[in-house]
Amino acid sequence: MEKTLNRKRIFLSPPHMGGLELEFVNEAFSSNYIAPLGPMVDVFEKEFAKYIGIEHCLALSSGTAAMHLALRHLGIGPGDEVFASSLTFLGSVSPIIFEGATPVFIDSERSSWNMDHLLLDKELESCAKKGRLPKAVIPTDLYGQCADYERIFSVCEKYNVPVIVDAAEALGARYKAGTRKEKTGNWEDGKEGGEWLHAGSGANAAVYSFNGNKIITTSGGGMLASDDKGLIDHARKLSQQARENFVHYEHEEIGYNYRMSNILAAIGRGQLKVLDERVEKKRWIFEYYKKALSDLPGIEFMPEPPYSKSNRWLTVILITPEEFGCDREIVRLALEKENIESRPVWKPMHMQPVFNGLRRKAQGAGHQANRNKKTYQSRVVGGQVAEDLFNRGLCLPSGTAMNEEDLERVVKGIRKKTLGIRL
Ligand SMILES: Cc1ncc(COP(=O)(O)O)c(C=O)c1O
DSSP states (O other): OHHHHHSOOBOSSOOOOOSSHHHHHHHHHHHTOOSBSSHHHHHHHHHHHHHHTOSEEEEESOHHHHHHHHHHHTTOOTTOEEEEESSSOGGGTHHHHHTTOEEEEEOBOTTTSSBOHHHHHHHHHHHHHTTOOOSEEEOBOGGGOOOOHHHHHHHHHHHTOOBEEEOTTOTTOEEESOOBOTTTOOBOSOOOSSOEEETTTTSSEEEEEOOTTSSSOOSSOEEEEESOHHHHHHHHHHHBTTBOSSSSOOBSSOOOBOBOBHHHHHHHHHHHHTHHHHHHHHHHHHHHHHHHHTTSTTEEEOOOOTTEEOOOSSEEEEEOHHHHSSOHHHHHHHHHHTTBOOEEOOOOGGGOGGGOHHHHHHHGGGGGGGTTSOOOOOEEEOOHHHHHHHHHEEEEOOOTTOOHHHHHHHHHHHHTTSSSOOO
């Protein structure tokens, strides 16, 4: 027992510096721009924009801040609905609440685990009939895989609803439009032809995160990107306390202190240089697990549709207990015993107590302990797919500094738990 505890901990997705970061940080120090804003931030924004091919970028303190500013720009407020993926992280949807609007959670499709465009279409049609369209749609690019932009964008265009892509987990991922057979609408088998676009391309705006666990990190930070200069200019102003263009401090609207520090932008510049390498390594890690585990009964891997080249931020598996021999929680605990971190798939937003405002009230006095925790109204469209993915899904360690020995430890830990033990 002690022996296993002494083994080096394997984390889910720890930071992995490339080597140049410190040089840039030193440069920032010697310029004495130890401040939010500064030359490193300016260059980071430009280099980032060049990388993703979206014209205007704004470096911020977090991905959540980036989403918040995008929604503020769209003027979302009380009485409005905003559609979002149910299977996502809270930071994708909390800005809807910050602005007093109501989230509507859309279920996932099986083929990509991302927002189901058919459900989205149906719900938009029904909302249009009631004359109550949402103010925005926020599809998440889950675990580094782009949502089906081609279909989601065309549905939203039909109803003239803006799309803010939450690509927080998907920097470095690619999407290719036009890989469908014209007549049937089915996917072509091959991925030839067409252009691979970066995660977030083509949306009204896209949000990225540089949180410590992301494919590249600035310890904490985010980026808002858009081809709409007006959107980024307004978001830039809001991110700096909405200061007007006067010598003194003049304010015509309320803003935030959301800018990225010059020092953190220096880290970001170094990290951006190794992003392609990181994507390659993450995809290699996914393939390693797949090869090592797919012979086991009851194990499935997150699918990748023909239009997608995921960055495989995290390798995610589904465990079917009846076939595998135990559920994903038992596997998680077994890995934990081996000092290996793994994590359940995101708990869908429609299952989160904080979004069950009405149901919670109806439960009455039994929930006294929670009386100071404010809950919020929401709606869900479907939900069963996301629930199933949560119940069976486990994220495996996917840090890009992992070597084969580390991966083998994880593989052994999982194989030990199956009924058909093949070590
Ligand atoms: C899908 C998704 N959306 C939003 C966020 C929020 O980003 P941040 O942590 O930088 O605020 C994250 C990650 O943390 C995320 O995974």
